[in-house]
Amino acid sequence: MIKLIDPFARPISYLRVSVTDRCDFRCTYCMAEHMQFLPKKDLLTLEELDRLCSTFIRLGVEKLRITGGEPLVRRDIMTFFKTIARHLDTGALKELTLTTNGSQLARFAGELAAIGIRRVNVSLDTLDAAKFQAITRWGRLPQVLEGIEAARKSGLRVKINTVALKGFNEEELFPLLDWCASEDHDLTFIEVMPMGEMGEEMRLDQYWPLKDLRARLAERFTLTDLAERSGGPARYVRIEETGQKVGFITPLTHNFCESCNRVRVTCTGELFMCLGQEDNADLRAPLRASPEDTLLEQAIRAAISRKPKGHDFDYSRQSVKGQMSRHMSHTGG
Numbered sequence: 001m002i003k004l005i006d007p008f009a010r011p012i013s014y015l016r017v018s019v020t021d022r023c024d025f026r027c028t029y030c031m032a033e034h035m036q037f038l039p040k041k042d043l044l045t046l047e048e049l050d051r052l053c054s055t056f057i058r059l060g061v062e063k064l065r066i067t068g069g070e071p072l073v074r075r076d077i078m079t080f081f082k083t084i085a086r087h088l089d090t091g092a093l094k095e096l097t098l099t100t101n102g103s104q105l106a107r108f109a110g111e112l113a114a115i116g117i118r119r120v121n122v123s124l125d126t127l128d129a130a131k132f133q134a135i136t137r138w139g140r141l142p143q144v145l146e147g148i149e150a151a152r153k154s155g156l157r158v159k160i161n162t163v164a165l166k167g168f169n170e171e172e173l174f175p176l177l178d179w180c181a182s183e184d185h186d187l188t189f190i191e192v193m194p195m196g197e198m199g200e201e202m203r204l205d206q207y208w209p210l211k212d213l214r215a216r217l218a219e220r221f222t223l224t225d226l227a228e229r230s231g232g233p234a235r236y237v238r239i240e241e242t243g244q245k246v247g248f249i250t251p252l253t254h255n256f257c258e259s260c261n262r263v264r265v266t267c268t269g270e271l272f273m274c275l276g277q278e279d280n281a282d283l284r285a286p287l288r289a290s291p292e293d294t295l296l297e298q299a300i301r302a303a304i305s306r307k308p309k310g311h312d313f314d315y316s317r318q319s320v321k322g323q324m325s326r327h328m329s330h331t332g333g
């Protein structure tokens with residue numbers, strides 16, 4: 001079986017799959033308060049998701065991240081996790097993970113750990129209950145903290161993902177860092193990206209460049225750049241005083257495209273070869289056209305052969321260029 005390699009000689013080994021566009025939160029930078037969700041018939045069924053992921057694994061994907069929307073609100077999602085975990089047992093899949101808002105982790109952490117998941121990414125932008133409610137609109141901080149605790153007790157390693165938002169969580173940089181150190185969670189900051197239809201003005205208002213965040217950290221701590229990459233776009237530093245590892249995902253100020261090994265599939269089966277480009281391939285039609293995977297495989301190979309070199313996001317000159325009309329919950333962050 002010839003593995004997937006794109007035109008720039010990058011092997012495609014990392015797949016992120018969104019299993020739903022729905023969510024029990026309405027984070028302001030991600031969704032509008034009143035979202036029109038997709039009709040259920042448009043979504044890939046759990047069986048279709050399994051066929052799709054298994055085909056990618058056959059073609060060389062070794063790391064699979066499940067995301068959304070909120071993946072743990074999809075009905076019966078544990079059935080999907082349990083069946084796809086067979087590829088961990090064979091060794092074809094090296095890692096199965098998910099990105100979650102944490103709201104359902106208290107219910108599912110034990111089962112997730114039992115099927116071989118070792119790490120989860122939990123999105124958490126603030127430790128202040130009122131601010132948490134303001135930014136997520138519908139979320140409750142205690143429920144998420146309980147979920148994170150359940151994950152830890154089940155033996156799952158937790159990575160906290162925090163979107164850096166100017167005027168919102170700037171003051172929480174050190175409290176968040178201290179909390180992660182005391183709870184032994186990894187921490188990664190994400191620069192806010194221009195997704196969805198939120199006004200341009202609001203984006204620029206929210207934009208807190210991670211180089212500024214890093215400079216704030218460096219005022220208090222000694223930072224050492226680490227060469228290590230997690231197979232994703234994050235760059236890491238070690239805080240010498242605490243030994244903590246902190247990640248930065250800077251899609252806008254740092255060009256990580258040259259080593260991009262990943263592609264994304266939406267919950268309707270659109271394959272996006274780049275998060276920052278509109279070009280995509282429909283995988284639902286070949287999935288539904290035949291019970292065999294030949295058409296699906298052809299469609300995947302054809303799409304990978306046009307994976308672009310990079311994205312065009314640009315916040316320079318005070319206007320948002322390369323803005324995407326898709327919401328993050330659509331492509332799966």
Ligand code: SAM
Pocket residue numbers: 023029030067068069070071099100101121122123161163190191192193194195328329332333
């Ligand atoms: N619901 C899950 C969660 O919140 O972790 C998974 C899906 S969510 C779309 C995935 C990640 O995208 C989260 O860490 C979230 O903070 C991030 N995200 C959403 N909108 C974003 C934006 N406009 N810019 C940067 N990150 C964003």
Ligand code: SF4
Pocket residue numbers: 023024025026027030031068069070101123329
């Ligand atoms: Fe839901 Fe995650 Fe988007 Fe927040 S960031 S609205 S939790 S999908």
